[in-house]
Amino acid sequence: MDDRLKRSVGVELSLVTVDLVILTIREGEATVLLVERGAEPFKGRAALPGGRVRSDETLGEGALRELREETDIDGTRLHLEQLGAYGDPGRDPRGRVVTIAYLALGPDLPVPKGGTDAAHAYWAPVAELLASPDTLAFDHARVLDDALERVRERLEYTTVAAAFCPEPFTLGDLREVYEVLWGRSLDASNFRRKVTRSEGFVVDTGEQRPQATGRPAVLYRRGPARLLSPPFLRPGTV
Incomplete structure (x- = not known):
């Protein structure tokens, strides 16, 4: 759809992405998988793994692919469920981006490997991140907080x-x-x-x-x- 057609029908195209909150317990702490962003926006900042959903894949397929590409973790062996949608204006400086967050749980998962636009991937304590929410890029602190409460309720x-x-x-x-x-x-x-x-x-x-x-x-x-x-x-x- 070109710009003239979008203006004529009043349509604003939105980008759809997926983000993953992968939680595990390591050394007696709740930890979440993060990546260091290797590209703008927020280059060098910590973020949840994720990315754009391709036109030929479902949301779930996109989540599994992004997890594999950015961390080299096979999401099919994890408990995986959809957490919710996040689409507040301004959450992404690139424009209107709606993300579908997924919650993944697994036992004492291995040290991940970074890839694609992630400089490297690592585990970080959830409590420390929520105490300093500005550490995370985008609105990922809010997503992480929602995910933790979802797990607490699920228990x-x-x-x-x-x-x-x-x-x-x-x-x-x-x-x-x-x-x-x-x-x-x-x-x-x-x-x-x-x-x-x-x-x-x-x-x-x-x-x-x-x-x-x-x-x-x-x-x-x-x-x-x-x-x-x-x-x-x-x-x-x-």
Whole structure:
């Protein structure tokens, strides 16, 4: 569509991009995958991986391709879901750009590799980034904040916490996910009771892991359930 036709029909074309919030837990901290932008705008600034959606691909396909190109991570092995759309005027100095954000979760993911327009990729603590939101390019601090709250809510009503745990895992490993993401300590006995009574949340593998002290810990894998009944409400919520 040329400029004359756009003016005649009153159409303003928008660019559609995808951005990815890839969260994992490393060394007891919630961390997110960032790239250092290798091109303008915001050259040299930290940003979420992402880019333009091609005309011949779906949004999901674009998200997986950008993840692979910018970080060399295979997104098909992650829990991947659409987070939301961000299209405020001025969010991108290049013009009206609408981005579709995706949330990806995985267990202790490897050190990524940069590529294409990303100078390099690395993991960064979520808490530090949200404490200094101007660190991130575009409106990515807002996207990250929304993603963290989405995960916290998902922990209450779904079994997604297990997506952070390399299999097989112990209930202590699983409890750490809740404690890190909610920022609260949980009673171990009460947590064990809730998990084991929630049908299909975890499956006993029949194996054990030796512990430095005490009895060996039972090893589990993720069960078939995707919803928790009853839900695990965050401490202090009703």
